[in-house]
Amino acid sequence: MAEDVIKVNMGELKIGRGGDVLAAYGVGSCVIVACYDRGLQLAAMLHGILPEKPGGRRQYGENKYLNTGIDNLVKLLLKEGISLKNMEAKIFGGAKMFDISNGQETIGERNIRTAKETLSAKGIPVIAEDTGSNYGRSIEFYVTDKKAVIKSFAAGTKEL
Amino acid sequence: MAKRILIADDAAFMRMMLKNILVAGGYEVVGEAGNGREAIAKYKELRPDMLISDMVMPEMGGIDVLKNVIAEFPGANVLICSAIGQQALVIEAIQAGAKDYIVKPFEQTSVLETIGKILGA
Amino acid sequence: MAESKLTDFQRDALKELGNIGAGSAASALSQMLGRDISIDVPSIVMVPVEKMAEMISRDARIVAAVYMRIFGDIQARALIIFPQDKVFLLLDMLMRRKLGQTKEFGETEQSAIKEIGNIIISAYLNSISKFIGLNAVPSVPALAVDMVDAIFQTVSAELAEMSSEAMLIENEMTEEVTNLKSKMFIIPDRASMARILEALNNTIKGA
Numbered sequence: 001m002a003e004d005v006i007k008v009n010m011g012e013l014k015i016g017r018g019g020d021v022l023a024a025y026g027v028g029s030c031v032i033v034a035c036y037d038r039g040l041q042l043a044a045m046l047h048g049i050l051p052e053k054p055g056g057r058r059q060y061g062e063n064k065y066l067n068t069g070i071d072n073l074v075k076l077l078l079k080e081g082i083s084l085k086n087m088e089a090k091i092f093g094g095a096k097m098f099d100i101s102n103g104q105e106t107i108g109e110r111n112i113r114t115a116k117e118t119l120s121a122k123g124i125p126v127i128a129e130d131t132g133s134n135y136g137r138s139i140e141f142y143v144t145d146k147k148a149v150i151k152s153f154a155a156g157t158k159e160l
Numbered sequence: 161m162a163k164r165i166l167i168a169d170d171a172a173f174m175r176m177m178l179k180n181i182l183v184a185g186g187y188e189v190v191g192e193a194g195n196g197r198e199a200i201a202k203y204k205e206l207r208p209d210m211l212i213s214d215m216v217m218p219e220m221g222g223i224d225v226l227k228n229v230i231a232e233f234p235g236a237n238v239l240i241c242s243a244i245g246q247q248a249l250v251i252e253a254i255q256a257g258a259k260d261y262i263v264k265p266f267e268q269t270s271v272l273e274t275i276g277k278i279l280g281a
Numbered sequence: 282m283a284e285s286k287l288t289d290f291q292r293d294a295l296k297e298l299g300n301i302g303a304g305s306a307a308s309a310l311s312q313m314l315g316r317d318i319s320i321d322v323p324s325i326v327m328v329p330v331e332k333m334a335e336m337i338s339r340d341a342r343i344v345a346a347v348y349m350r351i352f353g354d355i356q357a358r359a360l361i362i363f364p365q366d367k368v369f370l371l372l373d374m375l376m377r378r379k380l381g382q383t384k385e386f387g388e389t390e391q392s393a394i395k396e397i398g399n400i401i402i403s404a405y406l407n408s409i410s411k412f413i414g415l416n417a418v419p420s421v422p423a424l425a426v427d428m429v430d431a432i433f434q435t436v437s438a439e440l441a442e443m444s445s446e447a448m449l450i451e452n453e454m455t456e457e458v459t460n461l462k463s464k465m466f467i468i469p470d471r472a473s474m475a476r477i478l479e480a481l482n483n484t485i486k487g488a
Binding site: 009026049064098099100107135152153 | 334424
Binding site for chain 3: 170171173216218242243245246
């Protein structure tokens, strides 16, 4: 049974069904949010780049911001007939790739924080996470099993 | 008696390389600093015959180190050794009191020659 | 939002600028390694920031990357990457050791890679600065050894906070004996690009 790999690039939001693998490769500071239905074989993956859409101006590419991107992700799943109370999420990424220390919160850290705050505000539990630290990750989320395989150069392979 | 030199550069590798060149040239390396603040502190503590300093360093850059050292020790021998060779910066350093400015990568002989001119006199 | 387009004149002028920078960078690397270094024609392309990481890499190749932020008249990001499987050879050449001698990637070795990156990128900036009369001063270098696309993704995320588009200037340098291929990327933001083009125009037309 061949798996259909659906690549989710920076700033993209894609949906996958049973048998699909939603994948994001070379994830550094970006945060990947995989949101799925507890029972059904349906999931969506967001590849967020920055934490928040700057207020005020109308902008394109809302999927690149984690706050508006997660809004869009939830809307997408709701349209598929999934109810909010059945949604769960797993998040990955938000690493600090370079050894620059200037005391400020890194983009990766802000991304993780915003993703968690946005999901929490919607009442979507984060069931698993592999976030932070200082190495890049590649994530493959198997929609059927709702399982993520995370590969990295620095920390080997994990399953969550 | 060998002239005493303090080296300031955030790259451990560069400090090592300079130390080797200086020792081969008959100088004594009395201390090393990895950032601007440390450079000033060590200068005050060690009072070397010369400070060789990089421009871009954490905590405090070479220009500020230079200004600080010259303010407290007028006439101090400070040699700037940096990868940046842009004219505006070189002029700024010389005007702030640097005795000379070497651009990396440098040849061993020309570094020793430059130091010799400053200290030898 | 109108897409920025370069005229043929601008494109040629930028290529020439890139050549000048690459020549200096290669010269600096050559001096440090004590080897001949050849360079490729630089490639210059304007890209939406989110698409940058996709353009660079096809595979999750592991690289040692030195990253610097550039300030002054030119605000940019600079990145130089070395394939991880050639890093030890690079260090051998730098320290004038027999090829194959370096086996560890300890503090000294990491510092050396950062410094090589610093010197090469600075040499590039020094020469373009001299040519067009704009300052470009780099920050303290940072090092990462990891998947090249994760590294690029992080650099482009930083840029995404400021610009929607950036110019990607890419140079490749090769050391023949070890077949070490190093790629250097200079990524000015849009405002800096406009300044560079104007300064280039003044320099070339004024000559």
